[in-house]
Amino acid sequence: MIHIYFAAKDVRWDEYEAPLRKALDEKGLSYSLSDKCDDPSIIDYIVYAPNGPLKDFSPFSRAKAVLSLWAGVEDVVGNPTLKIPLARMVDSGLSEGMVEWVTGHVLRHHLGMDLHIHGQDGVWRDYVPPLARTRTVGILGLGALGQACGEALSALNFNVLGWSKSKKQLDNITCHSGEEGLKTVLRSSEILVLLLPKTPETENILNIETLALMPKGAKIINPGRGPLINDDALLAALDSGQTGHATLDVFRIEPLPADHPYWAHPNVTVTPHIASETRSDTASQVIAENIRRGEAGLPYLHLVNRTAGY
Missing domain, CATH: 3.40.50.720 (NAD(P)-binding Rossmann-like Domain)
Structure with missing residues (x-):
């Protein structure tokens, strides 16, 4: 027994x-x-x-x-x-849910859907998004969830770059590792997805220096771990326009306190740790x-x- x-x-x-x-x-x-x-x-x-x-x-x-x-x-x-x-x-259920959430928000930012969802003010906004094959999406973290999301985005023709602590070779994902590899991924990523575990090495991996490496106006999507991001650095990057938008599902304190600046920021989307269950x-x-x-x-x-x- x-x-x-x-x-x-x-x-x-x-x-x-x-x-x-x-x-x-x-x-x-x-x-x-x-x-x-x-x-x-x-x-x-x-x-x-x-x-x-x-x-x-x-x-x-x-x-x-x-x-x-x-x-x-x-x-x-x-x-x-x-x-x-x-x-x-x-x-497998966890992976499926994460793929659906990540793909949905990548497409939202890629297609510029917020422009029309929040712009119902009588202004005809003649915006045509680029094709996915011209858009680079970076994924930090190539474990089971990162790989599944990368494969799904690649199937939609996005140019997918991935970074992990150790070297990996994956079909349809251009893989990088190490400090220089991280910089390479950040410099190219118009949309960046964080799917790293929380360790002493990954905490605050997005900070003043690393956010400054990214293309101006890049979008951040974090369904991984809250401490991957230095909150003050992200808010400063959002205020300056260096970062265009942050879609955040995880936070250092959960539930996110009602007075946290993320709630009121016009370029932040908060979701309540629902990316996958x-x-x-x-x-x-x-x-x-x-x-x-x-x-x-x-x-x-x-x-x-x-x-x-x-």
Whole structure:
């Protein structure tokens, strides 16, 4: 019997219980699954959300792995009580949702849709957007989400440049790495999408210096992590016209405080961390597969590199 503890908020248990049981049953596993844990010493796997009740992993002496429901693990990767493997969520539903959100906002800025949506004032604005093949879109972060978004944008004929910490080679995406590679991507990106994890190396990757490298009037789209952007630097770039618009889905403090300057800025669009959400049906399949692999002695999927932080 495999003992599985679901350590997340109550609302998530209501959402996940049935899909998890279905996915585990399909794997032919014999298990007990509960969102209550009276005896941590018998638990084999922890299905985990960083905003849930569990903060101390030390009582779970038998546990084999922590399987996160979140793609981001910055809130748990440094927990000193976590000594066992940690897997992050890489979920097809998460990727699909991110691709749809990113593609929608890239097209919005590429086509200049705001000009007509907000310009219903009797003025005939004779603006014809360029074709996608003449527009360069940069993506910082070429993990599963960055790759999926890059492939979708490339399929629409955008010239897609990507940057990652380590070298990558991907079809239809011109890949760069390292400090000079970052500068190359920034200098060319008329629209820039941020899909990096939050690490000490990526925090404030958009700052006064890097924003100044971009083409004047470039658009920023951030569905990745709030701390990737120095807020004061972005606001200054928006005020000067160096940055044309920022569409932001993630922030250092969430919900974004009502008095934050982003709310009132005419060239900022705030969305409430909705770019993509883990889907319970597809995420449950990922969790069940990792438990099956653990029981079969196979490597876990999507293991976190503790040193890299993701």
